[in-house]
Amino acid sequence: MLEQALSFWHGSFVEVEMNRSAAAVIARPTLRLDVENATESAVGAGARRIALTTSGRRHGPVTRLVSPSDIGELVKPFVFLDHAEVAPRPEPLFGIHPHSGIATLTVVLGGGLVYEDTTGKKGSVPTGGLEWMKAGNGVWHDGGPTPGEPLRAFQLWVALPPSEENASPESQYIPPDAVQEEGPVRVILGRYGRARSAIRAPAGINYFHVRLKDGQRWRYAPPEGHTVAWLAVDKGELRLSEPIGEGQLAVFEESGAPIDLEAAGDASFVLGSALKHPHPLVLGYYSVHTSRAALTQGEAEIDRISQRLRADGRL
Numbered sequence: 001m002l003e004q005a006l007s008f009w010h011g012s013f014v015e016v017e018m019n020r021s022a023a024a025v026i027a028r029p030t031l032r033l034d035v036e037n038a039t040e041s042a043v044g045a046g047a048r049r050i051a052l053t054t055s056g057r058r059h060g061p062v063t064r065l066v067s068p069s070d071i072g073e074l075v076k077p078f079v080f081l082d083h084a085e086v087a088p089r090p091e092p093l094f095g096i097h098p099h100s101g102i103a104t105l106t107v108v109l110g111g112g113l114v115y116e117d118t119t120g121k122k123g124s125v126p127t128g129g130l131e132w133m134k135a136g137n138g139v140w141h142d143g144g145p146t147p148g149e150p151l152r153a154f155q156l157w158v159a160l161p162p163s164e165e166n167a168s169p170e171s172q173y174i175p176p177d178a179v180q181e182e183g184p185v186r187v188i189l190g191r192y193g194r195a196r197s198a199i200r201a202p203a204g205i206n207y208f209h210v211r212l213k214d215g216q217r218w219r220y221a222p223p224e225g226h227t228v229a230w231l232a233v234d235k236g237e238l239r240l241s242e243p244i245g246e247g248q249l250a251v252f253e254e255s256g257a258p259i260d261l262e263a264a265g266d267a268s269f270v271l272g273s274a275l276k277h278p279h280p281l282v283l284g285y286y287s288v289h290t291s292r293a294a295l296t297q298g299e300a301e302i303d304r305i306s307q308r309l310r311a312d313g314r315l
Contacts, residue, residue: 048257050241053250061086065232065249068281068288074251075230076277077205079288080157087150096142096314099135100298101165101289103158106131107188107209109234112146117171118305128176130188132199138301139169140309154270159277161202162290166297174198184210184218204275212263220259226273227254236267
């Protein structure tokens, strides 16, 4: 069952990458071959520059844009980012699988997502809804596309601070009409103007889904201290210092400057900004923690829950 679980969001692709650095502390960023180019060119006077762009690596219906062993070190607390489009199928797609030390956040852009987790929750998330799973000390969850339209989504992993990485797990499933908006911005985490997220996330993180019309300009002035910033394009193209097209991710230089962009055609993208996560990334098979002790504790809880799932015939 676990091998089946590793076929999509947390696929064998993920397992291989995590195994390379399992239980190891990443001392410095390692930019792999998925980084297509780096640039120092300015967007304009006073605007934040792009540090690098990538199209990631595609495995089946999933494109991996960020991993903790490469770009995740640059943009932490954002440590994983996948973009996927998955057609419904009769056989199970995900399978139940564990996490600890992180929160996973799925933004459903098309289709729908069914879910179940070991906090006792189960249900579905339609287009425009959000799935937030704060794994904390350890949790298992399951999911897949609903029948009908293909599931199109971004899934993000957020590294939790020491005060939360071994806390009790908590899941929130946010319906579309509970996602607050201001102008072109849907607030997934944090706040923008008067709009705020319903998700109980760590402080110092903003994450938005932004939709612009052809030719529309938008300036984002991050809160003070948000030196980490990046964006990933779902549909269309954005003009910055260089065009950023569908399926690409751009990481901005660490600064306090605003971000200026313009849509070339109708565009849909996600953007994250945050205070830099000041802790090392200590990796397990399904986990990211700030220390070896915290990782050991989280993996022990994962194992304890797995014994219950085996007794129930789930594994």
